[in-house]
Amino acid sequence: MAQPTVLVTDDEQSIRNSLRDILEFEGYTVLEAESGKQVFELVGEKSIDLMLLDIKMKGMDGMEILSKIKEENYHFPVIMISGHGNIEIAVEATKKGAFDFIEKPPDLNRLLVSVRNALDQYQLSKENKTIKSRLPQVPEIIGESDAIHQIKKTIDKVARTNSRVMVTGENGTGKELVARWIHEKSKRNSGPFVEVNCAAIPADLLESELFGHEKGAFTGASSQRIGKFEQADGGTLFLDEVGDMSPDAQAKVLRALQENVITRVGGSEKIPVDVRVIAATNKELLDEINEGNFREDLYHRLNVIPIHVPPLRKRRKDIPLLAQNWLNQLAEKDIMFSGISFADKALKALKKEDWSGNVRELQNAIERLGLLADGNEITEEDVQNLTLSGHKKTDGIDNLVEEIKQFKDFKESAERLFLFRKLEEHDWNISQTAKSIGIQRSHMYNKMKKYDIER
Known part of the structure; x- marks a missing residue:
């Protein structure tokens, strides 16, 4: 030395x-x-x-x-x-x-x-x-359930290959985390990991987002843009919510996967790309294929290695581990959470919840419990009072029926609770929530204002 x-x-x-x-x-x-x-x-x-x-x-x-x-x-x-x-x-x-x-x-x-x-x-x-x-900068996949052990085992097997992977599961289950670990354990880990949320980008802009565009390709294209496929060259492209991709974009993605080349919108040059694609969806793509919403040939191209991430209600054994881990992470970032712990009965109470929003909803609840619980120990009563979308348990539908006398009041209370639950289920993404429950986004904003709903 x-x-x-x-x-x-x-x-x-x-x-x-x-x-x-x-x-x-x-x-x-x-x-x-x-x-x-x-x-x-x-x-x-x-x-x-x-x-x-x-x-x-x-x-x-x-x-x-x-x-x-x-x-x-x-x-x-x-x-x-x-x-x-x-x-x-x-x-x-x-x-x-x-x-x-x-x-x-x-x-x-x-x-x-x-x-x-x-x-x-x-x-x-x-x-x-x-x-x-x-050290990898990717959070650990927490859990001791059989499902999590199987997911980790599959990741270890497939990460070393270039095989395409399809990750399925409900919103908030951790599909992106699975994709990041596949990239982290692959030979491409020194290359970029590029994510595209196909549901969050308007259909008319998705092709430009994926493949880029040339200057003047359309109104507003004032300069050349490099798309996500090119940005991910030598690395991994994660197509999140791939089931929401438009038919035109599906056709171009299929061609890119077949030929390993892309063409920018408004251009003619064929650009070679070396990209491993990992896709994720919360939809049943076989049903989408039967309804004519998703290409069967693209499905088979993407679904080489399927990995399903189960919802929390099907792996309740992992809930205490996830809760404790998230509380520890909060304590590392903010002194307000230091010294706070769970009573054993509180952890058991957490296991009984349905967690329709899965890991995301659980994380929100743990943060809320850490901030609002009395004292340094989170109790069973705290969990019962504070986990239901920020409301007390008495706000459940059954109790609303018992407590509210007027139909109009019941209807508004039930609607408010429904919207709150759905917003947490979709991690407070207002566009996705509105789409999932079949109303316009502008109506969603009006409802939130009417019922004073905030994150």
Whole structure:
């Protein structure tokens, strides 16, 4: 391993010579600078592990150099040295990011201990960054149910291949997470993972989104656009909600999968692409094929390896694990959630819920419980009071029948509860919710306003 490089910065030659002799005797590589200008020439060219920096210098002083080093995101530690040291200067230097502050003339043992500590901390910091860069940035698939074990087993088998995968399941079950893990464990993991939500993009814009367009291809196409297929070249393209793709887009996707080339909208050039496609849908595509809404040939192209992600109500064993994991993640991000835990009965109560919105709804509920529960322990009563779409259990339909006397009041209360449930089921995507329940989006907004429904 190469010896650490120490940059000694002082405008006095004698001080630089003394520090060089001490450090080289200890085996360090030493560079010298007598001004701020020389410092930034050297740090731009050399790999620096530590700087010894005098505070009082001609021109740019040590404090200014320290500030600029931190502003320009150099991460090596800086030990400040001064013949005019006092508490105020030491505090100021520390606030600006100095590792340590040593008075001149430096005590030899004090100096060398500080140098070793600074270098050890810097090396540890670099190792941590290296380890983190190697770790996948994709959340774990949480669960111990047979279904989750089978999904993980299938991912391990198919990820190494280039086979296309079709992930099915209800909204909020974690289909995208499955797709990301297939990419993460594949040979393409150094390439891009590009996602397209086919349900969220208007049909007349989906082709441009997928394949790009040339300048002037249509009104508003003021410049060339690179589509998702090209962006995913060398990586993975995730077609989410593929069952909502328009017939024209289906035909072009089929051609792209057959020929491994695409043509931008308004263009004629055939552009080769190397893309692995993973598709996902919450629809029964065989029913869609029978109704003439989805191409059978495209279905067979996409459905080489099927993976079904079951709803939470069919893997209740995983609910406590998911709940605890999400609460831990919230605590890492926000101190408001630290110290909060679940009572055993609360976890059992969570298992009894239907979770029509699946993992997304569960996550919303855990966040709500963590914020609104009394005390540091989430109880069974908290779960019973706060999990039903932000309402108490007494807002259930059966209890509405018992409690509400007037038909008009019952109708409005039931409608409000229905809309709330459906919004959570679709992760508060208003367009998808409106489409799923068969009303226009504008009507959905009006209903939400009428019943004061907010996320």
